[in-house]
Amino acid sequence: MNELRGRIDERFVKACELMLECKGRIVVLGMGKSGHIGNKIAATLASTGTPAFFVHPAEASHGDMGMITQADIVLALSNSGSTPEIVTLLPLIKRLGITLISMTGNPQSPLAQAATVNLDAGVTQEACPLNLAPTSSTTACLVLGDALAIALLDARGFTAEDFAFSHPGGALGRRLLLKVEHVMHSGKELPQVPRGTSLSGALLEMSQKGLGMTVVIEPDGRLAGIFTDGDLRRALDREIDVRSTIIDQVMTEHGRTARPHMLAAEALKVMEDHKISALVVVDEQNHPLGALNMHDLLRAGVM
Incomplete structure (x- = not known):
């Protein structure tokens, strides 16, 4: 050669x-x-x-x-x-x-x-x-x-994106063409509770929506924070009373977010870099539009 x-x-x-x-x-x-x-x-x-x-x-x-x-x-x-x-x-x-x-x-x-x-x-x-x-x-x-x-x-x-358009069925195509809005849960599928909700009420919302998390909303509709299964485990380690505690005391303030037009592969990198399993998707005014987790990206073939 x-x-x-x-x-x-x-x-x-x-x-x-x-x-x-x-x-x-x-x-x-x-x-x-x-x-x-x-x-x-x-x-x-x-x-x-x-x-x-x-x-x-x-x-x-x-x-x-x-x-x-x-x-x-x-x-x-x-x-x-x-x-x-x-x-x-x-x-x-x-x-x-x-x-x-x-x-x-x-x-x-x-x-x-x-x-x-x-x-x-x-x-x-x-x-x-x-x-x-x-x-x-x-x-x-x-x-x-x-x-x-x-x-x-x-x-x-x-470019790599041009290549992806020629390979939409391949792993590269999925990584370079699939966006967060294509895999996120939105509308009635999005678990959300307002500030001041009891922890037990938030757990009920999480159980009904099945994403292992819930979004916490400010009175004006903006994102206040996120509460996940991980936050629940940490709360139980502190022996917090599930019935008397309000979500504001145990949620993660604001939390990591994604935008709907972000590539799903970028969202995955955010999760991996910060060792988290879920992201809230927000608009430019920080209003929650949806949420996604690692399982969503796995099912979509991004991982």
Whole structure:
């Protein structure tokens, strides 16, 4: 793989520039093992901000060539550079005026000679002891393909949030797209009691809502504090009378809060940093809108 470092040259830069300026999609072609690598390269390009898809060269000769437009760029993979199914398509690609980038192990091959830019993916020896099965050569193509994708990602200013939009079903997508408002309990689900409520009354509210906490509200509707299962344990350790004690005496004043548009992953970090299991969600005037706990984030797949 050290040999590949020298291949990141002016030809690589030219290929990146062509792909960056492409108004259509990157269409990746490859037969056999090169086809499997091409499929992966197309998927990586598409998920990192460069629209791309794979077309099987044999199918292209039987109708799928219609999937390729003049606005597209073809990225063709072939270790020998003379794969018949790809070479057959070269006159048509040229006739349509489609830009061709090749990735071959033979810069003198028909495919390399026909390309606007050829990326040298040649290797001195396959990892296969017979020097026959595509092993080192396919790895070299994969590395060059990933290098193209990452160079384009960087040039486009592609962000982690952009990546998340391409992966909404994955763990990263959930962490970067899911917001507090999507998982918080609000409305009638939000446990809340006014200042002056008895501790027993607050416990009843907690039991009914099942969040292991309750919000305590000021007379003007703003957040006064929060009372959690942890506060209850500490109160019982002090042998406080549940019936005669009011919530104001045992609640945590104000407490840590979150905003509805905050990422759920940010809320998780607040909980972890402060070793707490619940957060009150408030608006800009500090009026409680909802609440969430660790279990909510766990169910949402943020943890």
